[in-house]
Amino acid sequence: MTSVPLLVTFGVPSGLFALLLLIPIVVLFLLKRRYKDRTVASTLLWQALLKEEVSRSPIRRPREWLSLLLLLFATALIAAALADMRVGKAKTVSQAILVLDVSASMTTREESKTRLELALDGAKSMVSSLAEGSEVTIVLAASPPRVLLHPTDELNLATSVLNEVHPTLATSDLLPAVEIAASIASARKEVQATTIFVFSDFADVSPTRVEAALQDLPSKFIICGTAKGNVGITHAAVANTDTSTHLLATVAGNAGAEGTKRLVLERNGVLVDARDVDFSESKRQSFDFVLMPESKSGGAEYRLRLEPADDFTWDDALSFGVSPRKPPKVLHYGPRDPFLDRLQQTFPEIEMLRVHPKDPPLTPSESYDLALWSADTLPTWAADIRARRQFLIGCAPKEVEDPSRDVVPNPVVVDWNRTDVRMRGVGFENLAMLEAYAWKAPAGSEVLLRTSAGATLYWLDRQDSEVMVWAAPLTMTNFPLIPAFPVLLRNLLDGGLPGLKAYFQSGAEPLSFEAGLGELTGDVRIVIESPVGAKHQASLRASESCFWPGDVEPGLYIATSESAGVKARRALGVGLLSEQETTSTPASEPSETRSEKSQEVIFVQDLVDERARWPLLLGLAGALLLLEAFLLIPLRRRNPSKNPSRS
Amino acid sequence: MLLTPELRGRLARLELALKRRLPSLLRGDRKSAQRKGISLEFSDFRNYVLGDDVRHLDWAAYGRLDQLVVKLYHDEEDLEVRILVDESASMAHGDGEKLLLARTLALALSWVGFARGHRVTVARLGETPEVRRFGRDRGSVPSLARFLESSMARCTLPPSELCRRLASKEPPRGVIVFLSDLLDPAGPVEIVRPLLRHDTEVFVIQVLSEEDLSPRLEGECALIDSENGSKVEVFASEALLESYRRRVRSFVASCADSLRRYGASFAQVSTAMSLEEAVLKHLVREGILR
Numbered sequence: 001m002t003s004v005p006l007l008v009t010f011g012v013p014s015g016l017f018a019l020l021l022l023i024p025i026v027v028l029f030l031l032k033r034r035y036k037d038r039t040v041a042s043t044l045l046w047q048a049l050l051k052e053e054v055s056r057s058p059i060r061r062p063r064e065w066l067s068l069l070l071l072l073f074a075t076a077l078i079a080a081a082l083a084d085m086r087v088g089k090a091k092t093v094s095q096a097i098l099v100l101d102v103s104a105s106m107t108t109r110e111e112s113k114t115r116l117e118l119a120l121d122g123a124k125s126m127v128s129s130l131a132e133g134s135e136v137t138i139v140l141a142a143s144p145p146r147v148l149l150h151p152t153d154e155l156n157l158a159t160s161v162l163n164e165v166h167p168t169l170a171t172s173d174l175l176p177a178v179e180i181a182a183s184i185a186s187a188r189k190e191v192q193a194t195t196i197f198v199f200s201d202f203a204d205v206s207p208t209r210v211e212a213a214l215q216d217l218p219s220k221f222i223i224c225g226t227a228k229g230n231v232g233i234t235h236a237a238v239a240n241t242d243t244s245t246h247l248l249a250t251v252a253g254n255a256g257a258e259g260t261k262r263l264v265l266e267r268n269g270v271l272v273d274a275r276d277v278d279f280s281e282s283k284r285q286s287f288d289f290v291l292m293p294e295s296k297s298g299g300a301e302y303r304l305r306l307e308p309a310d311d312f313t314w315d316d317a318l319s320f321g322v323s324p325r326k327p328p329k330v331l332h333y334g335p336r337d338p339f340l341d342r343l344q345q346t347f348p349e350i351e352m353l354r355v356h357p358k359d360p361p362l363t364p365s366e367s368y369d370l371a372l373w374s375a376d377t378l379p380t381w382a383a384d385i386r387a388r389r390q391f392l393i394g395c396a397p398k399e400v401e402d403p404s405r406d407v408v409p410n411p412v413v414v415d416w417n418r419t420d421v422r423m424r425g426v427g428f429e430n431l432a433m434l435e436a437y438a439w440k441a442p443a444g445s446e447v448l449l450r451t452s453a454g455a456t457l458y459w460l461d462r463q464d465s466e467v468m469v470w471a472a473p474l475t476m477t478n479f480p481l482i483p484a485f486p487v488l489l490r491n492l493l494d495g496g497l498p499g500l501k502a503y504f505q506s507g508a509e510p511l512s513f514e515a516g517l518g519e520l521t522g523d524v525r526i527v528i529e530s531p532v533g534a535k536h537q538a539s540l541r542a543s544e545s546c547f548w549p550g551d552v553e554p555g556l557y558i559a560t561s562e563s564a565g566v567k568a569r570r571a572l573g574v575g576l577l578s579e580q581e582t583t584s585t586p587a588s589e590p591s592e593t594r595s596e597k598s599q600e601v602i603f604v605q606d607l608v609d610e611r612a613r614w615p616l617l618l619g620l621a622g623a624l625l626l627l628e629a630f631l632l633i634p635l636r637r638r639n640p641s642k643n644p645s646r647s
Numbered sequence: 648m649l650l651t652p653e654l655r656g657r658l659a660r661l662e663l664a665l666k667r668r669l670p671s672l673l674r675g676d677r678k679s680a681q682r683k684g685i686s687l688e689f690s691d692f693r694n695y696v697l698g699d700d701v702r703h704l705d706w707a708a709y710g711r712l713d714q715l716v717v718k719l720y721h722d723e724e725d726l727e728v729r730i731l732v733d734e735s736a737s738m739a740h741g742d743g744e745k746l747l748l749a750r751t752l753a754l755a756l757s758w759v760g761f762a763r764g765h766r767v768t769v770a771r772l773g774e775t776p777e778v779r780r781f782g783r784d785r786g787s788v789p790s791l792a793r794f795l796e797s798s799m800a801r802c803t804l805p806p807s808e809l810c811r812r813l814a815s816k817e818p819p820r821g822v823i824v825f826l827s828d829l830l831d832p833a834g835p836v837e838i839v840r841p842l843l844r845h846d847t848e849v850f851v852i853q854v855l856s857e858e859d860l861s862p863r864l865e866g867e868c869a870l871i872d873s874e875n876g877s878k879v880e881v882f883a884s885e886a887l888l889e890s891y892r893r894r895v896r897s898f899v900a901s902c903a904d905s906l907r908r909y910g911a912s913f914a915q916v917s918t919a920m921s922l923e924e925a926v927l928k929h930l931v932r933e934g935i936l937r
Contacts, residue, residue: 035869035880041737041745041859042830043872043879049887049894050879 015082021075029068067628074624081617095151095188096130097137097181098123100165101200101224103172104507104581108201108225108312115225115586116167119199122222126197127158137184138162141177141200143170143508151188168551169314169507171580172204178213185217194218201225203584225586229256231279231306232315232582233263233575238291240325240499247289247502249304249318253279254583265289266303277306283583291322291500299323301556301571302502315582319531319556320504321571326518327351328493329366331387334374339480346486350493366521367543370492374474389466389492394473397460399442408453411436411472416449422459422468423448425487435476445469468492504573511552511574513559516542519568524561531555531574650758650788657927658755659762663728663822664912664937665848700764700783726821727768728760731842733827734773735809736801736873741858744918748925749826749854750795752916754788755926756824759936761785765822769794772809772827773802776816803874807833807840814841824850824935828859830874835902836909849911850935853902856918860895864888 040046100123106116113121127136136158138149149161178198185194196219198210207221235250251263257279265273275287294300305317327349332340335356344352355362357375364384371387373395383398396403416428428449436453442460449457453471460467468488470479479485505511515526515538526546527537531553538546542563554575561568576582650658695704695715703717730753732738738746753769760767761783769791770778779794781787802809806827813819819842829835835851842849864870864883871878881887903913914933916925930936 035867037871038864038868039740039871039873040862041740041828041856041873043870043877044830044832045891045894045898046870046879046881047877049891050881052890 012082012084015084016079018079018082019076021079022072025071025075026068029071070624070628074621074628077617077621077624081614081621084614085617094133095135095137095185095194096126097139097185097194097196098126099139099141099174099177099181099196099198099200100148101141101172101174101177101198102165102168102170103141103143103204104167104169104314104576104578105172105201105203105312105584105586106224107167107314108228108230110225110311114167115201116165119222119224120162120165122224123162123197123199124159127155127162130155137181138165139177139181139184140165141172141174142168143173145173145177145180147180147184151184166551169554169574169576171508171578172200172584174198174200174202174205174210175213178210182214182217195220197222199224201586203586204580206587223587227256227585228311229258230254230310230312230315230582230585231257231261231277232312233304233306233318234284234315234577234579234582235286236304236318236320236504236575236577238320238322238500238502245291245293245322245500247291247302247304248286249289250284250286251277251306252284252579252583254283254585256585257283261306261308263287264305264307266305267292267300269303291502294322294324294500299571302573312582314554315576315578317554318504318573318575318577319554319571320502320573321556322500322502323570325499325501328369329353330493331355331362331368331371331385332374333357333362333372333379333382334393337374337474337480339474339485340372340374342480343486343489347490347493370489387465389468391468391470391489391492393470394437396437396439396471397442397467397469399445399460400439401442403437403439406438407435408438408451409435411451411453411456414450414452416457417447420446420448422491423488424491426484426491428482428484430482431477431479431484433472433477433479436472439469439471441469441471503570504575506577507552507554507574508578511548511557511572512545513561513570513572514542515540515544515546515561516563517559517561517568517570520561520563520566522563524563526559526561529558529560531557649792650754654755654923654926655758657923658758661759661926661931661936662763663756663759663824663850664934665726665822666910666912667848726760726763727766728756728822728824729768729770729819730756730760730824731770731772731810731813731826732795733806733809733825734771734798734802735806735827736803737828737830738854739801740873741856745828745854745856745859748916748918748920748922749852751922752826752852752854752925753795753824754792755922757781757791758785758788761788767791770813770817771795771798772806772813773798774804776809776813778813778817801873805831805833805838805874807831807838810838810841819844820846822848822850824852826852826854828855829853829902830859834905836905839906839909839911843909843911849906851902851906851911851913852930852935853899853913853915854918855895855899855915860917860919861892862888 100119102116106119107114110118130136133153134155135151135153136149136155137147137151138158138161140146140148148165149158152158178196181196185196188194194217196214196217198219198221200221201224202210202221203225210221211219231251231253233249234252237248239246239248247265249263259279261277263275263277264271272292273289277285291302292300299322301319301321303317303319309316328351330350330352332352333355336354344350357379361379361381362385364381364386367386367388369388371385371390372393373382373390374393375395378392378395411433413428413431417423433451436451436456438453441447441455441458444461445455446459447455447457448459456471458469460469472479474480513526513528515524517526521542523539524542525537525539527535528546528548529535530548532555536548540546546559548557552574555573557572557574559570559572695717700717705716705718708714708716732749732753734746738749757767757769762785764783766780766782768778768780770776771794777798781791806829810825823842825839825842827838829838829851831838839849839851864881867880867882869878869880899915903915906913912935914930914935916929920929926936
């Protein structure tokens with residue numbers, strides 16, 4: 001980069017109107033009679049005297065002009081200070097690629113501005129210092145990274161684009177964005193003097209790692225933030241037991257976190273619980289809150305927050321809505337079985353649709369929480385059924401390549417997964433089996449129970465559903481009889497049937513609502529309102545998903561859906577819930593790189609060496625005014641022996 | 648302006664310290680052994696002119712001739728003492744203390760002249776010189792005082808021009824006492840040059856005020872000349888004021904030196920002096936009176 005002399009900019013150009021004061025100052029100086037008129041008998045002797053004095057001391061008269069000059073300079077300095085004059089060394093760059101970190105940690109407040117605001121100020125200063133003809137590219141280190149502005153020489157456009165950059169709830173991942181910038185730089189190697197500017201707090205990835213991604217490309221890392229202690233809510237989950245609903249929350253802090261805070265739970269704005277959080281011993285603590293039961297007709301909005309909040313507020317609170325769990329919808333396909341009858345007896349809240357293999361094909365019109373398939377084979381319409389989870393009892397999933405009916409007589413239990421959450425409360429100590437199928441578990445399946453026949457109980461993760469497979473005939477085992485069976489079914493139905501359902505998610509996930517909010521059918525009109533009052537609406541089928549466009553902010557998103565006069569409402573909380581963002585610490589010290597590298601690490605305040613000069617300007621103006629006053633003081637020494645003369 | 652009886656008595660014992668003999672036209676009390684004049688011994692008659700001592704009128708001759716004549720006795724010189732008061736603006740500047748002192752000195756010196764039998768003429772040097780002869784009549788002192796005080800004019804002409812105008816109106820002769828501050832760019836000699844003749848003896852009394860001698864100024868001042876309006880801007884530091892005081896002393900000394908070289912007598916009085924101090928002590932010490 002070549003450097004040019006000073007670049008002077010004015011943050012408040014209207015302050016330069018103070019320069020108009022120079023005119024009346026000069027006019028008053030010329031008009032003002034600084035000398036007191038005194039009529040004397042004769043100036044004869046004074047004239048003769050002054051001729052001698054001037055010949056001895058020629059530098060007398062210029063004193064008053066010096067005073068005027070000092071006053072003019074002081075006024076000009078005050079005008080420059082009012083105009084927020086900034087002086088910096090302008091650098092001419094042919095191509096600048098700006099990588100902006102817009103992760104959640106960039107919302108941390110640094111005195112009066114957030115880190116992202118500091119980064120944008122630095123980026124705008126960088127753009128404004130570019131010589132005409134330079135090109136600017138802007139890459140956002142978001143999730144996923146994207147090119148916000150392709151190479152352009154319209155610097156005003158670049159500034160406008162920078163004005164529209166907002167932080168995201170994403171975690172920081174600079175490396176992919178930097179790699180994009182590097183690829184752009186490499187692709188435009190014919191353009192000389194390409195420099196990559198990375199604006200980040202480098203909280204999750206150090207400049208050293210980033211420079212490795214840039215190889216030898218000229219770059220500058222601008223640290224936009226200081227090392228600060230931070231505490232935030234990193235995990236949250238709601239669990240229902242047979243008698244209560246629990247909110248499990250984890251609070252974590254970074255290396256600088258210290259002291260105590262309070263974790264407060266509010267329901268509909270009313271404090272219901274609070275816990276002390278002490279970081280003196282542990283940087284991670286978990287808490288269990290019991291949520292109040294809700295009536296079937298209503299719901300509630302909760303807010304979990306840390307107080308006092310710190311400079312990084314996005315992880316200090318989590319909002320969520322709760323509503324009573326709806327009775328799970330269960331589809332059973334297969335012959336009637338007394339054991340499954342017992343299931344319905346055990347859980348009377350279950351809405352079970354029973355389809356016998358001899359029944360007409362079921363036209364899938366709704367989704368189910370659990371689909372039980374206990375026939376030998378799956379019906380042709382099975383693939384059309386939308387069920388959150390499926391339990392195949394004695395019938396092979398499509399992933400089994402050779403679902404032969406080779407049975408293994410009297411298999412014995414080898415082992416089962418006692419720690420998996422889906423096996424919570426499930427014990428196969430008394431499991432007895434007469435037969436089990438020797439199916440080979442598909443690749444990627446998760447074995448939960450292994451017998452001498454192989455994987456007898458295993459889990460499959462499909463894109464649209466979760467599938468549990470019991471590779472044994474239902475009637476050839478005492479499985480339905482032992483307590484394990486209903487417990488397993490309960491686990492498949494997400495724990496206890498009564499209870500609350502909480503609606504919250506991490507900001508990293510796409511924000512969407514089922515258009516019918518699970519309550520309406522047919523054509524619906526859904527309106528989603530963001531925490532800051534922005535709205536998005538769409539007309540969809542009830543089963544379709546309505547996505548929130550644009551960036552997501554932490555807070556409560558309210559979805560209202562209406563169909564044929566019937567309305568439904570849901571509150572969905574969006575939180576950061578990122579241990580990475582909460583526990584990271586920005587790079588605290590810029591470090592010089594090795595001499596053969598061209599990277600440089602600086603603080604954003606040092607970018608372009610542009611500094612607000614108003615304190616210096618006001619100080620200089622004050623000094624000049626003092627000097628001007630000092631010039632006058634020796635002129636007014638009194639002779640204490642004489643009375644003041646009369647004019 | 649008043650002369651106390653005590654002061655009058657003391658003034659009557661003084662006389663102008665003339666250095667040389669001057670041609671006189673009229674009788675006076677100053678006796679001369681070389682010329683005819685008035686004495687106890689009758690000498691001659693001559694016609695009466697205004698200002699002659701009426702005690703010397705020959706009434707017998709008037710009865711015979713129906714004409715006023717005076718008797719001449721011994722040869723006695725009678726001097727005319729002309730007292731000129733500079734009434735330029737510089738003299739009247741401020742509260743006019745210089746002019747007041749000059750007029751008072753004029754009155755006192757007139758009394759000295761009256762006491763010695765001299766004919767006293769007083770001239771106010773203004774735009775138009777005003778001359779009035781008061782003869783030898785001591786009783787004319789009040790009118791003389793009124794004459795001196797009557798002028799309010801603040802003439803903007805310099806003293807040199809005033810003297811020139813007077814000389815052109817009335818050629819000077821006899822003893823001339825010139826009361827002025829001599830603050831004229833032309834210089835003291837040029838001021839009194841019109842008065843310096845073979846038949847004149849000039850006494851110059853420079854009247855300066857305390858402000859002239861030691862001005863009380865501070866800070867930045869634009870000094871305006873009271874006569875010509877010229878302006879001088881000065882910064883009145885203590886150093887400059889001290890330089891000015893030295894300058895004044897030097898000026899006074901140069902006036903004395905140059906005037907004496909031209910045969911004039913010189914003395915400088917200040918408004919800080921009382922009349923008694925100025926006349927009875929200072930002028931005697933400076934050789935103006937004895």
